[in-house]
Amino acid sequence: MAISGHSFLYMKREIPFHFHFHLAYTRFLPPDSSSVNSFEQRSCESGGRGIRNIMEKLRVKSFLALAVFLCIQCENQVMGQSLDPDSPYSGHQTEYTRPAADLDLRLDEPILQPNPLGGPEQVFLTFGDNTGTAITLSWSSNKTIQPLVWYSKESKKYDLSAAGDAPKRYKYEDYTSGLLHHVTLTNLEYSTKYYYKIGSSDRQFLTFYGDFTTPPAPGPNTPIKFTLVGDLGQTYSSNKTLSHMIKSGGQFLLNMGDFSYADCYQPRWDTWGRMMTPYSSKVPVIFTYGNHEIEYDETADERTPFISATQRFSTPWKSSHSEGPLFYSVNIGPVHIISLNSYVSLAKYTPQYEWLWVYSSLLERFLSGFDFFVVNVLLLADLRRVDRSVTPWVIIITHTPWYNTYDAHYLEGEVMRNGVEYFARKYHVDAIFSGHVHSYERFKRLYYYEQDDCAPMYVTIGDGGNREGPATEFQIDPAPSYTAYREPSFGHGTLEIFNSTTAVFKWHRNQDSESVTADGVYLSNVHSRAERCVRAHEPLQPSYRLSSRIASG
Ligand SMILES: [Fe+2]
Numbered sequence: 001m002a003i004s005g006h007s008f009l010y011m012k013r014e015i016p017f018h019f020h021f022h023l024a025y026t027r028f029l030p031p032d033s034s035s036v037n038s039f040e041q042r043s044c045e046s047g048g049r050g051i052r053n054i055m056e057k058l059r060v061k062s063f064l065a066l067a068v069f070l071c072i073q074c075e076n077q078v079m080g081q082s083l084d085p086d087s088p089y090s091g092h093q094t095e096y097t098r099p100a101a102d103l104d105l106r107l108d109e110p111i112l113q114p115n116p117l118g119g120p121e122q123v124f125l126t127f128g129d130n131t132g133t134a135i136t137l138s139w140s141s142n143k144t145i146q147p148l149v150w151y152s153k154e155s156k157k158y159d160l161s162a163a164g165d166a167p168k169r170y171k172y173e174d175y176t177s178g179l180l181h182h183v184t185l186t187n188l189e190y191s192t193k194y195y196y197k198i199g200s201s202d203r204q205f206l207t208f209y210g211d212f213t214t215p216p217a218p219g220p221n222t223p224i225k226f227t228l229v230g231d232l233g234q235t236y237s238s239n240k241t242l243s244h245m246i247k248s249g250g251q252f253l254l255n256m257g258d259f260s261y262a263d264c265y266q267p268r269w270d271t272w273g274r275m276m277t278p279y280s281s282k283v284p285v286i287f288t289y290g291n292h293e294i295e296y297d298e299t300a301d302e303r304t305p306f307i308s309a310t311q312r313f314s315t316p317w318k319s320s321h322s323e324g325p326l327f328y329s330v331n332i333g334p335v336h337i338i339s340l341n342s343y344v345s346l347a348k349y350t351p352q353y354e355w356l357w358v359y360s361s362l363l364e365r366f367l368s369g370f371d372f373f374v375v376n377v378l379l380l381a382d383l384r385r386v387d388r389s390v391t392p393w394v395i396i397i398t399h400t401p402w403y404n405t406y407d408a409h410y411l412e413g414e415v416m417r418n419g420v421e422y423f424a425r426k427y428h429v430d431a432i433f434s435g436h437v438h439s440y441e442r443f444k445r446l447y448y449y450e451q452d453d454c455a456p457m458y459v460t461i462g463d464g465g466n467r468e469g470p471a472t473e474f475q476i477d478p479a480p481s482y483t484a485y486r487e488p489s490f491g492h493g494t495l496e497i498f499n500s501t502t503a504v505f506k507w508h509r510n511q512d513s514e515s516v517t518a519d520g521v522y523l524s525n526v527h528s529r530a531e532r533c534v535r536a537h538e539p540l541q542p543s544y545r546l547s548s549r550i551a552s553g
Contacts, residue, residue, distance in 0.1 A: 101469025102235035104261075104268070105275065111239070112271040118142035119206035120181075120199045122273025123281035124312070128184035129319040130330045132215035135185050135284055136314040139198060140178035140273065141167070143206055147181035151196040153189075155211075158197055162186070170311045172295075175266035182314050190217040210281040213251065215332045218390045220500035222333035225249065227283070228459075228493035230256030230399075230435025231290065233466025234272045237490050237510065241465045244508060244515035246279055248494050252332060253283050256435030257290025257342075257399035259309070261466045264295050269308055286330055287313070288339045290399040290435060305343065315339070320382070329382050334497055335393035336386045342400035342416060342436075383427040388527050392500040394429045396420075401434040401460040403443050405483055407473035409436050421448065425455045425536045428526040431495075431505070435462030439471040440507050441486040442519060447536060449482060454526055454533035459505065465490040485519045501528045 105112055115121040120139045128134025137149055147167055150158035164183035169176055181198075188194065192214050199207040216222040227250030232238050245253070260272030273280075293309040310325050317328040326341040386394060402417035404410055413434070424432065425447050440463045447455035463470065470488040479486055490510040497503040506520035526533070 101467055102237040102465060104233070104235050104467050105239060105271070107271065112274050114270070114274070115141070117206060120208035121277065122178075122270060122312075123198070123208055123210060123277050124273065125212055125280060125282070125284040126314050127284055127286060127316045127330050127332075128186065128314075130316045130328070131319070132190060132218065132330070132332055133186065133188050134316075135188060135194075135212060135214065136182055136316075137185070137196065137198060138180070138182045138312065138314055139208065140180055140270065140312075141199070141206070142178050144179065145199060145206060147183050147198075149183045149185060149196055149198045151185060151194050153192060153194060155195045158195070160185075168311065170307065172264070172266045172308060177266065177308075177311065178270070180311055184314075188214045190214055208281070212282055212284060215252065215284075218331050218333060220334050220390060220392050223496070223498050224251060224333040224335065225494060225496040226252050226254050228254045228256070228433055228461055228495060229464045230433075230460075231258040231438055231462035231466050232464030233258070233261040233468075234268065234275050235465055235467050237465030239275065240510050240513065241490060241492050242275065242279055244510065245492050247515065248492065248508065250283070250494055253279070253285045253287075254337070254395075254397050254433060254495075255285055255287035256397055256433055256461060257288045258292040258435060258462070258464075258466065259287075259290070261292055261468070262295070262308070263292060266308060269312065273312070286332075286337055286339060286397070287315075288397050288399055289326060289341055289343070291343060294343060321385075331391050334391055334500060335395055336391040338382055338394070338396045340396055340398040340416070340420075342398050342413070342434075383423070383429075386427075388428075392525050392527050393497055393503065394427065394527075395495075396424065396429055396432045396456070398432070398434050400436045401441075401458065401462075402432060403441075403446060403449075403458045403482070404437055404460060405441065405474055405476040405479060405486065406437045406439060406460075406471045406488075407475045408438065408471040410475040412436070422536060425452065428454070428530055428533075429456045430503075430523060430526050431457045431459065433459050433461060433493075435460065435464075437462045437471050438466065438468060439463050439486065439488040440491060440509075440519070442484045442505075442507065442521065444482055444484050446482055451482060452536075454530070454536075456526075457505075457521070457523060459493065459507075461491075461493050461507070463488075463490045464492065465510065484521070487518065489518075491515070491518070501525045 118141060120141050122140040124138045126136045126138065128136040144167075147164035148161060149163075150161045152159050162183050162185050164181055167179035167181045169179055171177075183198070185194070185196075193211060194214065195209075195211045197207050197209045216224060227245050227248050229241065229245060232241060232255070260269050262268035262272065289306055289309055294305045295308050296305065306326065315325045315328050316330055317323075317325045320328040320330065322328045326344050327339055329336060329338045331337075383394065398413075398416065400409065400413040400416065402413040402421065404413065437460050439460070441460040443458040444451050445453055445455045445457050470490060472488045485507075487509070491508050492515075493508065494506050495503060496506075501524060503523040503525070504520060505523060506517050508515045509518040511518075
């Protein structure tokens with residue numbers, strides 16, 4: 001794929017403003033570790049020479065405090081800058097010539113071939129509890145073998161073992177799945193690499209070998225890095241995205257749903273599992289389901305949604321007090337992650353609603369009696385349990401975006417947004433990641449379509465590369481002021497949390513066979529600066545707010 005001249009210029013200028021922090025930090029490193037380029041140095045000039053001079057006179061402890069302050073300024077600077085067509089944060093597309101819809105991987109591709117002996121394949125790691133001390137291994141096989149996992153902290157020792165329930169198959173029309181196994185390893189140590197083998201101790205040819213590293217202990221200043229992807233599918237573009245994800249080096253994956261695009265053709269679930277195995281057998285996944293996982297089997301008069309996906313994958317819903325496997329939360333290092341399901345009702349008294357919200361106490365109701373929303377209810381049950389001194393960061397992942405300026409799926413997330421947005425701001429949710437729209441879009445921190453530094457940042461990252469192709473049409477064009485950046489290309493994201501106050505999000509475009517960092521922003525933790533957040537205004541009637549914004553936007 002040819003790269004236009006504009007794109008070449010763009011690549012040269014891709015270092016974003018958030019490297020203010022990086023530049024400042026490198027000033028305290030040995031000279032040989034300072035590798036900032038000229039663009040970073042130029043960008044730092046806007047940070048103020050006076051600030052730099054002050055910083056050079058401070059001790060490291062004071063420097064860290066200043067660095068956090070600078071990061072907040074960086075974020076504000078990015079959020080508040082004017083629209084500049086030459087800026088990577090301008091809210092304008094680049095001229096990169098992007099591919100259209102791609103084909104699914106051919107079924108004879110080597111990566112999609114089944115285990116010829118019927119042994120373990122499609123290995124997929126998820127969290128076994130919501131504290132990071134248990135990991136669940138799921139896999140498929142076509143041999144009736146005991147679901148056992150041997151594991152150890154030393155390579156090839158395998159002195160520990162765990163067993164699961166008897167494997168099950170599921171039927172879907174004329175398809176019968178392989179034997180689906182789930183085994184949870186418990187009482188694992190934090191930040192520890194474990195080696196495992198699954199299958200059979202005596203029949204080595206049926207054994208799969210792998211390793212993974214457990215999450216760090218919960219704590220406010222534990223650094224951690226996530227990879228993010230949505231709507232991945234199993235095309236040649238999907239495979240490129242996957243290879244870029246591996247290089248990004250995230251410790252854990254946040255998957256925003258629409259995994260395989262099997263769309264009821266069940267063998268495509270098996271090929272997707274095989275494509276994913278080099279990654280998903282090593283990197284535990286936190287995910288939410290999308291509409292392509294619903295898959296009603298109408299010929300069998302089947303009305304149970306997510307029947308295939310819930311058989312294949314496991315979620316830590318019990319330990320997060322959820323009502324079922326479709327919505328849950330986990331604590332990982334410094335972050336509490338809530339997985340909401342866009343296709344399970346959030347209407348009053350439904351299970352997801354009752355998990356997410358609970359009635360406040362009578363006293364709380366009395367004290368907040370003038371608050372339109374709270375008097376009618378509610379505090380976030382899950383958020384109420386979050387100990388922000390341990391996990392200062394809170395993230396929501398869900399499939400359908402609450403904010404969207406593309407033509408595809410425009411306003412589909414309005415019901416959930418109207419139901420949850422008030423509480424997302426009230427309880428200092430830092431970011432909300434979604435998929436569904438097959439392109440990339442990052443919004444400023446928003447509350448009811450207005451910029452609000454105490455509200456979550458919204459990112460749509462449904463650009464994994466599935467066969468339906470990128471969303472290229474816009475419902476709102478040119479981009480509105482509340483969009484920070486959007487681009488109809490394939491790619492993936494990374495979220496790196498440094499400590500209790502500072503994180504950076506980056507979007508990596510698939511530029512032909514390369515992964516190019518094309519957008520990003522520093523994030524300052526909302527809860528750590530909550531004293532500066534005034535109480536949110538009560539949401540007016542949603543229809544009024546929405547119609548007024550559309551009329552003006
Ligand atoms: Fe979707």
